Amino acid sequence: MSLQVTDLRVYYRTLAGDVKALDGVTLGIADGEIMGLAGESGCGKSTFGNSLIRIEGRMKHVGGTVTLDGVPLPIDDQREMDHFRFAEVSIIPQYAMSALNPTRKIGKMVAELLATRGVRYRDAREELERRIVLVGLSRDVLDRYPIELSGGMKQRMVMVVSTLLDPSLLIADEITSALDVSSQRAVAQTLVEFRDRGFVKSMIVVTHDVSILYQISNTLAIMYAGKLAEKAPTEVMMSRPRHPYTRLLISSLPEIGVRFEEQRLSGIPGTPPSLLNPPTGCRFRDRCPLAIAKCAEEEPPFVEIEPGHSVACWMAT
Amino acid sequence: MTATRPADDAQLAVTPDAERAGGQGVPGGLSAPPVRGASEAVGSRREILYFVLRSRKVIVAAAILVVMIVLAVVGPILRPGDPNALVGPLASPPSADYWFGTTTFGQDIFAQFVAGLGASFLVGLAGGGLAAVIGVVIGFVAGYRGGIVDEILSMLTNVVLVIPTLALLLVATAYLAARGLLVEAAFIGLTSWPWAARAIRAQTFSLKSREFVDLARISGVSSWRVIFGEIAPNMSSYLFLTFVLLFGGAILIAASLDFIGLGPTDGTSLGLMMYNAVAWSALQLGLWWWFVPPGIAITAIVGALYVMNVGLDEIFNPRLRES
Amino acid sequence: MLSLDRVSKSYKVGLFGGTDLPAVRDVSFSLQPGEVISLIGESGSGKSTIGKMILRLLSVNRGTISHDGTDISTLRGTALRAYYRTVQGVFQDPFSSFNPIFKADHVFGLIRGVYFGSASAAEWERRVDEALQAVTLDPGQVLGKYPHQLSGGQLQRLLIARALLLDTRYLVADEIISMLDASTRIDVLNLLGDLKARGLGILFITHDLSLGNYISERTVILRRGQIVEMGPTPAVFGKPLHPYTRMLIASVPQLHVKWGRLEAGERAGTGWTPAATEPCRYHGELLASGASASTAALAASGLVEIEDGHFTGCVSPNADGTCGGRPTTAS
Numbered sequence: 001m002s003l004q005v006t007d008l009r010v011y012y013r014t015l016a017g018d019v020k021a022l023d024g025v026t027l028g029i030a031d032g033e034i035m036g037l038a039g040e041s042g043c044g045k046s047t048f049g050n051s052l053i054r055i056e057g058r059m060k061h062v063g064g065t066v067t068l069d070g071v072p073l074p075i076d077d078q079r080e081m082d083h084f085r086f087a088e089v090s091i092i093p094q095y096a097m098s099a100l101n102p103t104r105k106i107g108k109m110v111a112e113l114l115a116t117r118g119v120r121y122r123d124a125r126e127e128l129e130r131r132i133v134l135v136g137l138s139r140d141v142l143d144r145y146p147i148e149l150s151g152g153m154k155q156r157m158v159m160v161v162s163t164l165l166d167p168s169l170l171i172a173d174e175i176t177s178a179l180d181v182s183s184q185r186a187v188a189q190t191l192v193e194f195r196d197r198g199f200v201k202s203m204i205v206v207t208h209d210v211s212i213l214y215q216i217s218n219t220l221a222i223m224y225a226g227k228l229a230e231k232a233p234t235e236v237m238m239s240r241p242r243h244p245y246t247r248l249l250i251s252s253l254p255e256i257g258v259r260f261e262e263q264r265l266s267g268i269p270g271t272p273p274s275l276l277n278p279p280t281g282c283r284f285r286d287r288c289p290l291a292i293a294k295c296a297e298e299e300p301p302f303v304e305i306e307p308g309h310s311v312a313c314w315m316a317t
Numbered sequence: 318m319t320a321t322r323p324a325d326d327a328q329l330a331v332t333p334d335a336e337r338a339g340g341q342g343v344p345g346g347l348s349a350p351p352v353r354g355a356s357e358a359v360g361s362r363r364e365i366l367y368f369v370l371r372s373r374k375v376i377v378a379a380a381i382l383v384v385m386i387v388l389a390v391v392g393p394i395l396r397p398g399d400p401n402a403l404v405g406p407l408a409s410p411p412s413a414d415y416w417f418g419t420t421t422f423g424q425d426i427f428a429q430f431v432a433g434l435g436a437s438f439l440v441g442l443a444g445g446g447l448a449a450v451i452g453v454v455i456g457f458v459a460g461y462r463g464g465i466v467d468e469i470l471s472m473l474t475n476v477v478l479v480i481p482t483l484a485l486l487l488v489a490t491a492y493l494a495a496r497g498l499l500v501e502a503a504f505i506g507l508t509s510w511p512w513a514a515r516a517i518r519a520q521t522f523s524l525k526s527r528e529f530v531d532l533a534r535i536s537g538v539s540s541w542r543v544i545f546g547e548i549a550p551n552m553s554s555y556l557f558l559t560f561v562l563l564f565g566g567a568i569l570i571a572a573s574l575d576f577i578g579l580g581p582t583d584g585t586s587l588g589l590m591m592y593n594a595v596a597w598s599a600l601q602l603g604l605w606w607w608f609v610p611p612g613i614a615i616t617a618i619v620g621a622l623y624v625m626n627v628g629l630d631e632i633f634n635p636r637l638r639e640s
Numbered sequence: 641m642l643s644l645d646r647v648s649k650s651y652k653v654g655l656f657g658g659t660d661l662p663a664v665r666d667v668s669f670s671l672q673p674g675e676v677i678s679l680i681g682e683s684g685s686g687k688s689t690i691g692k693m694i695l696r697l698l699s700v701n702r703g704t705i706s707h708d709g710t711d712i713s714t715l716r717g718t719a720l721r722a723y724y725r726t727v728q729g730v731f732q733d734p735f736s737s738f739n740p741i742f743k744a745d746h747v748f749g750l751i752r753g754v755y756f757g758s759a760s761a762a763e764w765e766r767r768v769d770e771a772l773q774a775v776t777l778d779p780g781q782v783l784g785k786y787p788h789q790l791s792g793g794q795l796q797r798l799l800i801a802r803a804l805l806l807d808t809r810y811l812v813a814d815e816i817i818s819m820l821d822a823s824t825r826i827d828v829l830n831l832l833g834d835l836k837a838r839g840l841g842i843l844f845i846t847h848d849l850s851l852g853n854y855i856s857e858r859t860v861i862l863r864r865g866q867i868v869e870m871g872p873t874p875a876v877f878g879k880p881l882h883p884y885t886r887m888l889i890a891s892v893p894q895l896h897v898k899w900g901r902l903e904a905g906e907r908a909g910t911g912w913t914p915a916a917t918e919p920c921r922y923h924g925e926l927l928a929s930g931a932s933a934s935t936a937a938l939a940a941s942g943l944v945e946i947e948d949g950h951f952t953g954c955v956s957p958n959a960d961g962t963c964g965g966r967p968t969t970a971s
Binding site: 040041151180181182184185188189208209210211212214215238248249250252253254255256257258259260261264265266267268269271 | 682683791793821822823824825826827829830833847848849850851853854855873874877887888889891892893894895896898899901912
């Protein structure tokens with residue numbers, strides 16, 4: 001088992017109280033697995049991704065454990081986590097394009113980064129160049145400044161840098177959202193290739209775009225209001241979704257071929273609940289067409305209904 | 318965020334994580350969130366007040382200023398009459414009758430001090446205010462119109478910025494035999510506006526690209542109303558800070574000018590007091606009570622204003638606040 | 641009718657503004673009330689520039705944009721205000737479209753000041769209520785609130801309601817749902833569809849092909865400021881003529897069909913670039929396309945009509961946009 005997360009809770013401190021952004025998430029990812037994590041904004045998916053690499057600022061780790069390759073990850077100890085970051089757990093952040101220091105040549109920046117891990121730039125250079133060519137960039141990008149690259153190129157450069165030390169776990173946080181559709185496909189498929197070539201053992205791809213996840217991920221997890229709603233292998237999730245939120249979400253996605261006059265799609269009315277004082281019971285009940293009395297009283301547990309397929313819903317179990 | 322610069326490859330804007338549903342949304346990503354402008358929504362006024370009351374810098378600075386203002390207002394009531402009148406013993410140290418002692422001519426230093434405080438504040442207000450008005454108008458127009466108008470105004474700003482004000486003043490004094498406070502204030506106002514204009518112009522540029530400005534424009538609203546109705550209110554904290562700095566700067570400049578003898582030819586001010594003290598060898602004669610009070614007062618006022626500026630900046634700009 | 645005739649815009653960049661950077665080149669199309677045209681392009685394609693030019697937020701360098709025959713660049717004062725009653729816009733970022741220090745209905749207040757100064761309070765309230773109902777918003781829930789207290793979807797609907805308040809006939813919708821969540825997108829999109837049925841003409845600017853396909857009657861594909869394909873939506877999506885269009889459609893992640901493997905050349909994600917030596921297969925038709933009145937302007941901008949109403953641009957254009965291909969010998 002590559003990654004095992006048990007009942008992880010991460011809250012944000014605000015003047016008005018604690019925002020329960022991540023409120024009890026339990027899941028496991030195997031070696032070689034790409035897990036897609038989707039949901040609307042504020043559902044906690046970015047918090048999840050970020051808490052595995054750096055808990056900072058107003059975040060606080062309230063409970064739960066994370067184990068990577070059998071070793072517990074000390075996510076709330078900045079010093080201890082330093083040994084894991086970049087080498088074992090790595091992230092391609094949400095604004096990767098602004099993650100490159102504009103006053104440094106790219107090669108210099110990589111050299112400095114490697115130096116913090118005790119790796120000599122000279123030793124890593126050959127592999128670095130090989131990977132740069134693999135993602136479709138030319139070798140001389142190392143001598144350029146970030147401003148000379150386009151957004152898609154910067155994104156791919158950050159991908160190469162983040163995975164240079166072959167981490168066990170890679171978190172990709174909304175890496176395709178700011179790209180054009182032609183770069184999106186290249187970046188998404190490159191991600192899969194990194195896994196296929198063994199640069200990365202397992203991946204968590206966080207995004208709101210379920211269609212991209214369908215294309216590249218092995219399993220899909222849907223979060224809602226800080227909790228997991230459903231998790232299943234991608235094909236199963238698309239053909240047999242059990243959680244009402246998942247079903248509504250999938251049916252609201254327009255595909256090429258569906259036209260307004262012929263088939264009117266419908267969204268999900270309402271908005272997610274406030275995470276400052278989340279409602280009792282199931283957090284989706286206000287917007288759920290299947291809600292019953294029990295949904296308001298008791299929170300549905302996240303249980304496995306078939307191998308690899310888990311749901312948190314009273315109506316689905 | 319969606320400026321139309323053709324050659325850039327990926328400019329599709331920020332992800333839906335930026336959307337805040339239900340009012341108490343969670344910050345989506347921790348790295349480099351999108352810039353949302355200089356001021357928070359009004360709903361967080363209470364939050365601002367909270368921080369104001371907790372900011373040591375602002376409280377201490379405000380206290381110092383209040384003391385000085387009270388002195389300037391109450392003082393002349395306690396010591397009415399011409400502050401430059403010869404009333405007491407020559408060059409005597411602080412005593413029960415003359416709290417700050419007397420000058421070599423027997424003038425009451427305390428009376429001069431409180432009158433000077435008032436004069437300094439007046440110059441600060443008038444000079445700083447004039448500079449603020451000029452700087453704000455030029456900054457807004459240059460930032461909003463852009464193009465050739467901006468080029469011309471920027472050139473004007475740069476020229477005034479580099480003019481050696483001292484030389485200009487020397488020339489002016491040669492022509493103006495009698496100078497009052499207002500002339501001094503006018504001079505300060507006309508020469509210290511450039512940096513404010515540049516700052517306001519920069520802010521206006523960045524706010525102009527926000528879509529609510531476009532929306533106002535396609536609502537048929539005139540340009541002036543867009544500037545003063547939409548853009549300026551968004552920069553209100555910035556404008557306030559600009560004025561605070563101009564106010565403090567004007568007091569300091571006035572004191573410096575007075576000190577080298579280029580100030581008003583009549584009346585009194587803190588800088589004039591120091592000028593006189595040096596002119597009549599107060600230091601060599603050991604008459605510390607003549608120049609120490611005005612010196613401390615100038616330092617305290619200007620220092621307090623700058624510290625308050627820093628404190629307020631921390632409050633208005635949430636990214637400078639500690640969590 | 642809102643029509644664009646060979647509209648071009650370029651920016652002056654570089655030292656002393658010496659270099660010309662073309663943003664939009666020779667774009668011609670027209671919008672009727674009651675129809676939706678999706679203007680599809682990636683970043684840098686100039687689609688937002690076109691939207692802003694229609695809204696008079698940017699000036700046109702060459703060519704004309706006309707509304708019912710009048711060139712809009714000549715409008716001033718009252719005529720301009722009248723234009724804004726007929727043509728309105730909604731932009732991409734709902735949180736940037738509202739001035740954060742005012743309440744959300746400040747945008748209605750702006751309209752009232754300019755256009756409804758003489759209306760009574762009761763009359764105004766009635767109009768506002770009507771507009772909010774038309775966008776399925778509850779007046780009690782959205783009036784009197786600050787923008788940060790409302791959701792993106794509600795804010796975008798408020799902006800559409802604002803346009804409806806003016807009895808607008810044409811709406812420029814510039815990426816209006818790209819910043820909304822998947823569940824709210826469809827609702828706002830359906831709203832646009834309903835408004836179209838009520839007679840609103842919508843220019844739907846987007847980079848998302850599936851959304852364009854869902855909502856529009858006609859599609860215009862834009863690349864680097866030029867139209868490369870244009871026609872009825874089912875035709876453009878079902879039988880794309882231009883290789884760029886085909887590349888775009890192939891890159892869209894579908895929900896039930898997986899992507900093929902990436903070719904080595906596709907890794908760079910640069911999309912499609914014209915092959916300079918490849919003969920343009922439409923060149924022959926371009927040469928032969930006669931001076932039929934309706935297609936003359938289009939042919940001048942490098943588009944040729946292949947089938948009824950379905951146009952395509954040159955496959956191997958020169959850097960300045962003119963046709964660079966050699967005529968094919970085979971037919």
